[in-house]
Amino acid sequence: MKVVGLTGGIASGKSTVSKTIQSLNIPLIDCDLLARLVVEPTHACYRKLVKYFGTVILQNQQDGQPLDRYKFGTIIFSDAAQRRVANGIIHPAIRNEILKRLFQYWARGTSLVVVDVPLLLEGELWRIVSDVIVVYCPPETQLERIKARDGLSEEDALARINAQRPLIEKVDYADHVIYNTSDLESLKTATLKVMDAIKPNPFWTVLAYFPPFTVLLAGWVIAKRHLKGDPRKTLNSKKKDDDSVVAEPVSSPSTTHATPAHAS
Structure with a gap:
């Protein structure tokens, strides 16, 4: 069984991606x-x-x-x-x-399961999934969406966004990125393309039901993640090298940004 992790950020469009995946009868x-x-x-x-x-x-x-x-x-x-x-x-x-x-x-x-985890990275669950999918949108778009969707003040909206890891950092963990920067149909099309790319090979799915192979397969997934390393270490190293901030907290925008209609 292939286990895929799906994550994003508040008001990034992840809910729409989840619904699209479920429409494909994928658990x-x-x-x-x-x-x-x-x-x-x-x-x-x-x-x-x-x-x-x-x-x-x-x-x-x-x-x-x-x-x-x-x-x-x-x-x-x-x-x-x-x-x-x-x-x-x-x-x-x-x-x-x-x-x-x-x-x-x-x-x-079951051959494929998607785990929709807002805190996939913060909770370290990214280490045990075969693929990581990140739904990304610009932080300014996040801000406008959450204010419109939840009726929050700008201060409260910013507090919720900044309580999560910046989406741009999550992209560093991703095997697949779904960019939610256009319309709803484009988001659904991008989701379908990613799901088609990660569907498991039936041969490997059958083999996974033999206990020794199951252990080997799980071990390989964990080892692959370990060998790839934690992108946070790279980010921290970069911060020290160039004395710059990789991802600053979101602040109030000085200009008005156009916000796509979908805000899930």
């Missing part, structure tokens, strides 16, 4: 849905979050109540230290849910 594990699952009151992750942050992050500030997503988001998006703690609790829980579903798909004989 897709949506980690946004898993992120909601693991913070449900019945999940162990919920208890860990409440233990650290307190009931202030819950609706009506009462234990056992659902997470107050707006309040929780305000806390973690405005404080990098708090965000690291939250990610340290949530990411492992999501990773475990992903692995459960991957095993289920493998047991069913």
Whole structure:
């Protein structure tokens, strides 16, 4: 079974790409849905979050109540230290849910699965997938889209964008980049081309069901990622060499940018 990682950034168009992939009847594990699952009151992750942050992050500030997503988001998006703690609790829980579903798909004989992970790189899951697909759009377009889509102030929109790794850095990890800089049909066409390019060979899919070969195949994927190295080290080295910033936080644009109609 071939496992492909899909990532992007907030308002980059990744949701549209996900829907296009699903229209091809390719199984897709949506980690946004898993992120909601693991913070449900019945999940162990919920208890860990409440233990650290307190009931202030819950609706009506009462234990056992659902997470107050707006309040929780305000806390973690405005404080990098708090965000690291939250990610340290949530990411492992999501990773475990992903692995459960991957095993289920493998047991069913599925040949290709796409894992839609906004934090594919931050959560280190890029190391265990065969291919990384990044959906890219310019940061100024991101800003205009999120303001229009979510009705946020420019300050809040910028806080959410800058809480994520800049999209231009994510491109360095990509095996395939889908550029969302035109219209909706162009985005769908680009997605179809990428999915056609990465479809697995049926011969290798069959071999993957022999346990020894499965282990070898998984080992090869991990080794390939290890040999390729972490692009962050290259970026950090470049910063030191030229004393320049590779990707600065997004700031308010001084001019108005044309925004494509799709903002998912």
